[in-house]
Amino acid sequence: MAPAPLDRHVTVVERCEVSPSPARAAGQPCALRLTFFDLAFWDFPPVQRLFFYDHHSTDSLLDVPGFLRQELPLFKQSLAAALHRFYPLAGRLAPELPADAPEVVCSDGDSVRLTIAVAAGSDDFQDLAGDHPRDTARLRPLLPTLPKHAVFAVQVTVFPRAGICIGTTLHHAVADGSSYVHFVKTWAAIHRGKKVVDLAPPLFDRGVVRDDGGLREAFVRDHRALAAAGDGRMHDWDLSRRPPGAVVxxxxxxxxxxxxxxxxxxxxxxxxxxxxxxxxxxxxxxxxxxxxxxxxxxxxxxxxxxxxxxxxxxxxxxxxxxxxxxxxxxxxxxxxxxxxxxxxxxxxxxxxxxxxxxxxxxxxxxxxxxxxxxxxxxxxxxxxxxx
Missing domain, CATH: 3.30.559.10 (Chloramphenicol acetyltransferase-like domain)
Known part of the structure; x- marks a missing residue:
């Protein structure tokens, strides 16, 4: 018998906003201009990853109250400190591609949505973290949705007595794979107790990307022309059109x-x-x-x-x-x-x-x-x- 869809067994216990801490330093740019490399992914679906972690403590089994009391504050603090370095991840994008200057806008009070959820049992954890074919519909409840205009979101799902799953959703136009891994490395290092000053900072200078051929403007025009023509390429990626079990x-x-x-x-x-x-x-x-x-x-x-x-x-x-x-x-x-x-x-x-x-x-x-x-x-x- 196929396992039941996981969304029947996942309960959200908290949603909160995590802001960069400390806040964006004075003198740092308040907007991140998108290059032609970024614009190539403007209308792509977000990149979504899952990280499955076993609980290795020999002192006690993983329980929800213990995680919420002891572990969750450190996750929030380390995420906030990492966002201080990568503050554009807490920024906002315009809902539609502007004609002149597509950019990530950053301001005081920016934040990233953090969702905390609990799975009903540990059996799902062992199965979902395997290599064998798994129904993708069972993985989706572990992924956070992006709030309107947001570019990044995080979800932590606790599997009692087994482990946790960290899910991230990222707008591809804001960061490529290398930038994303740089952020994850920074977050994890801070979580381990490493000082922020010892970590390599990201580079936000968009001037290092030369565009002598005017590719950025050409990409903007192409995206706007596709939108005006009723581009339906994203329809094939609409998961609501797929029945459960359709893809593994x-x-x-x-x-x-x-x-x-x-x-x-x-x-x-x-x-x-x-x-x-x-x-x-x-x-x-x-x-x-x-x-x-x-x-x-x-x-x-x-x-x-x-x-x-x-x-x-x-x-x-x-x-x-x-x-x-x-x-x-x-x-x-x-x-x-x-x-x-x-x-x-x-x-x-x-x-x-x-x-x-x-x-x-x-x-x-x-x-x-x-x-x-x-x-x-x-x-x-x-x-x-x-x-």
Whole structure:
């Protein structure tokens, strides 16, 4: 029997606003101008990640009153201190793209919405933090929604006797993956007790991005033209149109050993002297998606010529998100928003021994075919290596 949708078992116990503390320093810019790099993602769905943390304390089991009394104040304080460095994350965006100067506006009193929720039991935690296919509808209640005009929101869900899940929702036009990981690293370091002065600050000088070709203005015009024409590209990403169980999310681990075997297999057939682990993992996943969608040759592949990627193993998200005792590093990080975009979610393997983990969101039938393709890939690579 399939597990029940998680939203039946998650209860919100608190919603609060966390402001940068101390407030934005005098002399810091009160607006962050968006570059053409940012504008490329203006109308993209927000990037949503989940961090699952085991509770490692040997003194007591994780209980809700204890977390709210002892742990939650530190989460709030460390988040506020991190937002002091990354104060544009507490800023606001205009609801529509302005014609002249798209920017994140920052002012006194800015804040980030923090939601605290409690899950009914611990069994869901073990299941949701796994690699196997999970119904994405069960993960959505762990993610915060963005308040109107906000660019960033956080949710902490407590799973009694098991662990916690931190969910974040971020407007992609405000920060890319590298900037996001920089923020997470800063937040986690402060949570561990590291002094803010010892941490690398972000750079807000937009003048370092040269735009001699006028790409920023061209992107603004293109976005406005699409909006005026009734652009419906976002409709495919509207999750309300999907029935429960329509899409599942799974993680596939490409170990260093497997990547090495795949490299030996494909390099003699290419002009490249050596394929990078990144290219091998993405190529194998792309081939698996083509297979899952009925492609049986190069003629069918054109229906699927591009695959986008979210995250990177070089960002080191697991190390960046180390909260210290009693949580440590997350046991699993998921980019759940690939359900909307169809991107591959890449990260380094948790064990630190090399390799790449790839998150894939597909309809259940296609996921079964993708898993079969992956298992066959692993078996074939091992067999040929013995030869």
């Amino acid at each position: 999310l799974a993680t596939f681990r490409f170990t260093d050993e497997l990547l090495g075997r795949l490299g030996k297999r494909v390099e003699p057939e290419t002009s490249a002297r050596r394929c990078s682990p990144y290219a091998l993992a993405c190529g194998a996943a792309w081939a698996g998606i083509v297979h899952a969608r009925g492609g049986n040759g190069s003629g069918a592949a054109h229906r699927f010529g591009f695959v986008t990627v979210a995250g990177s193993p070089k960002m080191g998200i697991y190390a960046a998100a180390d909260l210290g005792a009693p949580w440590g590093r997350p046991r699993k990080v998921e980019i759940v928003s690939v359900e909307r975009t169809g991107a591959l979610a890449l990260a380094e393997n948790l064990d630190g021994g090399g390799g790449i983990e790839v998150g894939v969101a597909l309809p259940r039938g296609e996921m079964d075919a993708f898993r079969a393709f992956f298992c066959d890939l692993v078996a074939t690579a091992a067999f040929r290596d013995r030869d």
